[in-house]
Amino acid sequence: MTNAATNAGQDTPTPGAPESADRSFFGHPKGLAILFFTEMWERFSYYGMRGLLILYLTQHFLFSDQRSALMYGAYTALVYVMTIIGGSLADRYLGQRKAVTFGAILLVLGHFGMAFEGEGSREILTYQGEEYQVTLDGRGGDARQVIVSETGSSFISFSEGGREMLIEEPAAVGLPAAVSAADYETRVEQQPLFVNILYLSLALIIAGVGYLKANISTIVGALYRFEDPRRDSGFTIFYMGINLGSFLSSILCGFLGIAYGWKYGFGLAGIGMAAGLAVFIWGQKHLEGRADPPDPEKLKKPVLGPVNVEMMCYLTGLAIIAVSMMLVMNAHLIPDWFVLSLGVLVFLFLVGYASVTLQGDERARMFAAIYFVLAQIPFWALFEQAGSSLNLFTARLVDRTLFGWSVPAPVFQSLNAGFIFIFAPIIAWMWIALAKRKMEPSTPVKFALGVFGVGLGFIALVAGMKASGAAGMTAVGFIFLIYWVHTMSELMLSPVGLSAVTKMAPARVVGLAMGSWFLYSGLSNYLAGVIARGTGAETIGGQLTDVAAAKATYAAVYTNVAYVAMAIAFVMLAISPLIKRLMRLDTLKGDPAHALAGEAEMGQPGAGGVHPPQKGQPAE
Numbered sequence: 232m233t234n235a236a237t238n239a240g241q242d243t244p245t246p247g248a249p250e251s252a253d254r255s256f257f258g259h260p261k262g263l264a265i266l267f268f269t270e271m272w273e274r275f276s277y278y279g280m281r282g283l284l285i286l287y288l289t290q291h292f293l294f295s296d297q298r299s300a301l302m303y304g305a306y307t308a309l310v311y312v313m314t315i316i317g318g319s320l321a322d323r324y325l326g327q328r329k330a331v332t333f334g335a336i337l338l339v340l341g342h343f344g345m346a347f348e349g350e351g352s353r354e355i356l357t358y359q360g361e362e363y364q365v366t367l368d369g370r371g372g373d374a375r376q377v378i379v380s381e382t383g384s385s386f387i388s389f390s391e392g393g394r395e396m397l398i399e400e401p402a403a404v405g406l407p408a409a410v411s412a413a414d415y416e417t418r419v420e421q422q423p424l425f426v427n428i429l430y431l432s433l434a435l436i437i438a439g440v441g442y443l444k445a446n447i448s449t450i451v452g453a454l455y456r457f458e459d460p461r462r463d464s465g466f467t468i469f470y471m472g473i474n475l476g477s478f479l480s481s482i483l484c485g486f487l488g489i490a491y492g493w494k495y496g497f498g499l500a501g502i503g504m505a506a507g508l509a510v511f512i513w514g515q516k517h518l519e520g521r522a523d524p525p526d527p528e529k530l531k532k533p534v535l536g537p538v539n540v541e542m543m544c545y546l547t548g549l550a551i552i553a554v555s556m557m558l559v560m561n562a563h564l565i566p567d568w569f570v571l572s573l574g575v576l577v578f579l580f581l582v583g584y585a586s587v588t589l590q591g592d593e594r595a596r597m598f599a600a601i602y603f604v605l606a607q608i609p610f611w612a613l614f615e616q617a618g619s620s621l622n623l624f625t626a627r628l629v630d631r632t633l634f635g636w637s638v639p640a641p642v643f644q645s646l647n648a649g650f651i652f653i654f655a656p657i658i659a660w661m662w663i664a665l666a667k668r669k670m671e672p673s674t675p676v677k678f679a680l681g682v683f684g685v686g687l688g689f690i691a692l693v694a695g696m697k698a699s700g701a702a703g704m705t706a707v708g709f710i711f712l713i714y715w716v717h718t719m720s721e722l723m724l725s726p727v728g729l730s731a732v733t734k735m736a737p738a739r740v741v742g743l744a745m746g747s748w749f750l751y752s753g754l755s756n757y758l759a760g761v762i763a764r765g766t767g768a769e770t771i772g773g774q775l776t777d778v779a780a781a782k783a784t785y786a787a788v789y790t791n792v793a794y795v796a797m798a799i800a801f802v803m804l805a806i807s808p809l810i811k812r813l814m815r816l817d818t819l820k821g822d823p824a825h826a827l828a829g830e831a832e833m834g835q836p837g838a839g840g841v842h843p844p845q846k847g848q849p850a851e
Contacts, residue, residue, distance in 0.1 A: 265514030272507030279484030304760015313441030334442030341435030485641030684720025
């Protein structure tokens with residue numbers, strides 16, 4: 232995707248810009264290598280941290296499943312929204328080079344901040360006036376609950392329905408072999424300092440992604456003239472760096488965090504971001520000035536006393552950090568109706584704007600753009616369960632044994648990027664082959680297929696859950712299956728989404744359309760958090776007390792949202808001829824302004840595999 236919501240054509244130089252003679256990186260400018268490794272390490276850090284986050288919240292800080300899901304949803308939603316601000320500041324004042332550098336610094340601070348974990352929260356169980364601590368003997372889905380008293384410790388489990396806590400060695404802790412759930416109470420004691428470090432670290436990452444992700448792909452486009460035949464392949468190389476970072480981090484950070492300690496997984500993510508920052512600073516000279524501020528003198532202009540425009544841009548980043556920290560911290564207090572009303576108001580504004588200020592083909596195409604902006608919502612709301620509810624489900628309710636090794640749940644998030652590597656070229660070839668036969672589906676039909684597929688993936692997973700019985704572990708093959716189905720669905724929708732919006736919106740309001748795309752991407756991620764909240768289960772020490780009940784809840788929620796998504800997909804398919812007519816493709820071909828915007832976008836990768844900032848993420 233492109234950078235900010237300000238100008239669809241700003242990811243490329245003007246047609247008359249001089250062409251770089253540099254072909255030292257596989258026939259491409261050396262600057263592409265700098266951007267490739269910068270983005271690879273940034274995505275390494277982002278997805279390495281993201282794979283561990285929901286488990287970290289529920290097991291280390293002992294937040295409830297429901298609150299953890301909302302925090303996660305607010306975090307990923309804000310990443311999208313802040314991208315609009317970071318991209319706008321870069322386009323108008325800072326330039327992409329300064330914005331990316333500032334964002335990378337914030338990301339390094341945020342990722343290393345995640346490694347300051349403290350001793351973790353304590354779950355205190357009170358029984359007959361005596362207090363005991365419930366903890367885990369490790370991390371991840373294989374960790375067992377342990378109850379600790381002044382005299383010793385013992386593993387515990389729970390009877391069917393969670394009605395009784397069963398003590399394996401009751402004499403060691405001075406408790407009976409079975410304790411009714413009605414006879415004990417639990418409370419969580421947290422370390423305020425380290426909880427606040429968590430909030431601050433997430434806010435730093437939100438702001439950092441906002442400044443970096445919105446701009447780095449813009450620099451890629453700026454390396455090439457519009458007609459440069461290397462342009463598309465340059466973005467393809469850049470795109471592979473994105474997926475490579477995502478693939479490696481999900482495996483390495485996920486394994487270290489679960490097997491050896493949270494701080495090691497988060498620390499490796501921080502090291503990755505530091506490497507990306509070092510690469511970018513070292514290689515700035517190879518960008519040939521294409522990412523410099525549009526007006527360097529304007530940056531020096533005083534705004535308030537000694538504060539000039541450049542400093543104000545950085546202070547805006549600090550404001551983003553403060554606002555993001557408060558919103559993530561209080562995500563559970565934000566009413567769902569408030570977020571929904573925001574989406575409705577923006578929709579009404581877009582429709583009103585198109586109706587009043589546009590006419591003819593421009594109005595029709597703007598309505599088509601609004602449709603695509605909204606049509607992404609059901610897809611990302613379900614797809615983004617991968618980092619939250621699906622991650623917890625994989626950890627707790629899946630038999631993750633492969634070749635005799637119990638694979639940590641975060642490692643499975645590498646499947647998306649891995650499938651992208653394998654199937655993206657096949658899908659691209661398929662569209663070309665179908666187009667030659669005049670059988671390629673239209674963009675509205677591709678969107679419908681993507682939404683249908685994301686629902687179908689959950690139906691397949693629920694079938695696997697039912698096959699394993701009420702309280703049995705789901706076979707790991709169904710996790711491979713859902714990620715494959717979702718990846719294929721993503722390849723139907725994500726690569727064409729923002730491209731369609733930038734081509735449909737009139738040239739003078741492309742910035743408005745792009746901003747709306749990112750805003751609704753953020754709302755989709757918040758909705759993903761709301762859906763994940765519905766899968767929340769009762770836990771003690773961060774692990775389930777009633778496996779059967781938790782499994783039934785997952786099955787019910789996943790079935791319901793899957794059927795809703797598939798029903799929406801059928802409606803989308805039914806109205807696809809109308810949307811295709813609104814797109815006015817026959818007149819669009821002769822519009823030079825849209826041809827320019829379309830070319831600027833079509834060379835860029837979709838969210839594939841690394842969407843986020845998430846797949847579908849801004850600027851991927």
